[in-house]
Amino acid sequence: DTAVSQTPKYLVTQMGNDKSIKCEQNLGHDTMYWYKQDSKKFLKIMFSYNNKELIINETVPNRFSPKSPDKAHLNLHINSLELGDSAVYFCASSPASISGNTIYFGEGSWLTVV
Amino acid sequence: GENVEQHPSTLSVQEGDSAVIKCTYSDSASNYFPWYKQELGKRPQLIIDIRSNVGEKKDQRIAVTLNKTAKHFSLHITETQPEDSAVYFCAASGTTDSWGKLQFGAGTQVVVTP
Numbered sequence: 001d002t003a004v005s006q007t008p009k010y011l012v013t014q015m016g017n018d019k020s021i022k023c024e025q026n027l028g029h030d031t032m033y034w035y036k037q038d039s040k041k042f043l044k045i046m047f048s049y050n051n052k053e054l055i056i057n058e059t060v061p062n063r064f065s066p067k068s069p070d071k072a073h074l075n076l077h078i079n080s081l082e083l084g085d086s087a088v089y090f091c092a093s094s095p096a097s098i099s100g101n102t103i104y105f106g107e108g109s110w111l112t113v114v
Numbered sequence: 115g116e117n118v119e120q121h122p123s124t125l126s127v128q129e130g131d132s133a134v135i136k137c138t139y140s141d142s143a144s145n146y147f148p149w150y151k152q153e154l155g156k157r158p159q160l161i162i163d164i165r166s167n168v169g170e171k172k173d174q175r176i177a178v179t180l181n182k183t184a185k186h187f188s189l190h191i192t193e194t195q196p197e198d199s200a201v202y203f204c205a206a207s208g209t210t211d212s213w214g215k216l217q218f219g220a221g222t223q224v225v226v227t228p
Binding site for chain 1: 157
C-alpha cells in the first residue's frame with residue numbers, strides 16, 4: 001500500500017547507456033515531481049507535472065526527459081548517462097495547490113554510473 | 115526565485131539535550147514551511163510544518179517557530195533520543211507561480227550520542 005512507489009530501487013549502469021525510472025502514486029494527487037539528491041545530500045527539484053502537464057522544468061540537461069502518461073504516473077528517462085548523473089532520484093507527489101503543500105516522497109532510486 | 119539557507123550543517127548533541135536548527139528564506143511571499151527528516155538510506159519524511167499565519171507549532175518533542183518579519187524559521191527538538199539522529203531539511207514554498215515547488219535547505223546532520 002505504498003503511497004509513492006518507484007522502480008528500480010538500485011540501478012548500476014555504464015556510461016553512455018540509456019535508463020528509465022518509473023514512478024506511480026496512489027494518493028490521488030494532481031502534482032508529481034522528480035528530485036535529485038547528490039552525494040552531499042542536497043535535494044534539488046528537476047521537474048514537476050500537474051495533471052500530466054509539465055509545469056516546472058529546472059535547469060536540467062536535455063538528456064533527462066520526464067513523461068507523464070496520466071496523473072498517477074511520472075517516469076524519468078535518461079539518455080547517454082554520465083558519471084555525474086550518479087545520485088539518488090526521488091519521485092514525489094502532492095495535492096495541487098498554489099499556496100504550498102506537503103510533498104510525499106517515494107523510496108528513492110539509487111543510480112550509479114560506472 | 116526562493117533561496118533557503120540552513121544552519122548548522124552538522125549538530126552533535128548528548129541524549130536528553132535540545133537541538134535547534136535555523137533556516138532563512140528570501141521570498142517574502144512564501145507561506146509554507148515544512149521540515150523533513152531523512153534517516154540513512156531512507157526517503158525524506160515530513161515531521162512538522164507551519165504556515166505563515168501561525169508563529170509557532172508544537173508536536174510532542176518537536177516545535178517550529180516562524181518569524182515572517184525576519185524571514186527565518188527554526189526547528190526545536192527537546193529531550194533528544196538516539197532515534198532523532200538523521201538529516202533534517204527545512205523548506206519553503208508557496209509563491210503563486212511556484213506550483214507548490216519546495217526549495218530545500220542544504221540539510222543538517224544531527225547526531226545524538228547516548
